[in-house]
Amino acid sequence: MDKAVMSHLLSEHATPMYLFDGDALQQRVSYLRSKLPQGVGLCYAIKANPFLAGYLSPLVERLELCSPGEYRICEEQNLPTSQFVVSGVYKTPDFIQNILPYSPAIFTVESMEQFHLLHRTAQESGSPVALLLRLTSGNQFGLEQEEITSILTQYQNDPLLHFKGIQYFSGTQKTSLKRLARELTKVDEFLQALEALLGHPMEELEFGPGFPVGYYVDDTFQEGEFLDEFAQLLQNMTFSGTITLELGRSLVAHCGTYFTQVVDLKRNHKQNYAIVDGGIHQLVYYGQSMAMKLPPIRHITKHSPGNEEPWNICGSLCTINDILVKQLPLPSLHIGDVLAFERAGAYCMTEGISLFLSRDLPAILYRHPDGTVDELRPHLETYPLNTPNQKK
Numbered sequence: 001m002d003k004a005v006m007s008h009l010l011s012e013h014a015t016p017m018y019l020f021d022g023d024a025l026q027q028r029v030s031y032l033r034s035k036l037p038q039g040v041g042l043c044y045a046i047k048a049n050p051f052l053a054g055y056l057s058p059l060v061e062r063l064e065l066c067s068p069g070e071y072r073i074c075e076e077q078n079l080p081t082s083q084f085v086v087s088g089v090y091k092t093p094d095f096i097q098n099i100l101p102y103s104p105a106i107f108t109v110e111s112m113e114q115f116h117l118l119h120r121t122a123q124e125s126g127s128p129v130a131l132l133l134r135l136t137s138g139n140q141f142g143l144e145q146e147e148i149t150s151i152l153t154q155y156q157n158d159p160l161l162h163f164k165g166i167q168y169f170s171g172t173q174k175t176s177l178k179r180l181a182r183e184l185t186k187v188d189e190f191l192q193a194l195e196a197l198l199g200h201p202m203e204e205l206e207f208g209p210g211f212p213v214g215y216y217v218d219d220t221f222q223e224g225e226f227l228d229e230f231a232q233l234l235q236n237m238t239f240s241g242t243i244t245l246e247l248g249r250s251l252v253a254h255c256g257t258y259f260t261q262v263v264d265l266k267r268n269h270k271q272n273y274a275i276v277d278g279g280i281h282q283l284v285y286y287g288q289s290m291a292m293k294l295p296p297i298r299h300i301t302k303h304s305p306g307n308e309e310p311w312n313i314c315g316s317l318c319t320i321n322d323i324l325v326k327q328l329p330l331p332s333l334h335i336g337d338v339l340a341f342e343r344a345g346a347y348c349m350t351e352g353i354s355l356f357l358s359r360d361l362p363a364i365l366y367r368h369p370d371g372t373v374d375e376l377r378p379h380l381e382t383y384p385l386n387t388p389n390q391k392k
């Protein structure tokens, strides 16, 4: 987005705020599709940015939702339930009973307990349910291979249970193609074993590759080559069913910008400090460490450039940890200047300690490809959430 567009937005909307750019989002989906083999589907894990679920819904095959709250977000926007994959380790009976009989969603199975809950609910309501059995990668998520095999052996002919396939996600920011190759081989072999058991292949593999995002200016990650090699790995699989990639950050990170304004400037012990109206409660980059890594930042100012100096950009919380970036070289900085932090479309907005100090949440804007801008959320007060109900 060019600086003129940013300046215009800032003349109409107060900081701190997030802006998600629809044009960048659409281009990103097209780019990923152009790099993946034909027929590979995309499932958007809405935890990466719940505000974008409605915009991505027409662009992807599926939406993965991991909590009743995420379900409500999609339901209230009337997104098609046939796109939903209801996932997550904690599924309550109430939640499942309230949606399973009325929704064509697919449910993932994370444990034997969840399997029995889903089966029981299907039996009690007489409603069939489509299932993806999550294979564990050796942590608290998913089922062991033996558990999946035993579920299928025992229940494959149950008319209420539609076993669609396997879900697998082992973590995020995976840059090692060797590791991804090992994982795909393991899943492929397991799917072959299941085919032998069932006498037919499973319909689907929903695979979360945890595609990496290069968040920092000195990142050397070569995305194009990486995706070409990953596409080759998919093509080498023997599995003949549909493959859907469950993605969050790789889909949305590039379309987000966080704007925060300089509200104070000072020099303490020979160091320059700029205080901004946002902070680490509103902006968290994956892998940031002691504010030493430099995300792409644009400086929006009405002043002419002066001598470049290093600035420590600090937020508005009462903690010395509230530093967004250290030693950022800037050609003079003024109160009222705005810093635009880019690649902030995924998780940055939700992973902060947003209730600390009872500061307002930032506004959320969406810029459509035609340039019109919607306010998806105004600045929101958090102090009521930290105020006891009882009056003294």
Ligand SMILES: Cc1ncc(COP(=O)(O)O)c(C=O)c1O
Pocket: 045, 048, 064, 087, 169, 171, 172, 173, 208, 210, 211, 246, 247, 248, 249, 250
């Ligand atoms: C099951 C599952 N699928 C997909 C994702 C999305 O991961 P990413 O945003 O790294 O693509 C996550 C993230 O935690 C996840 O837990």
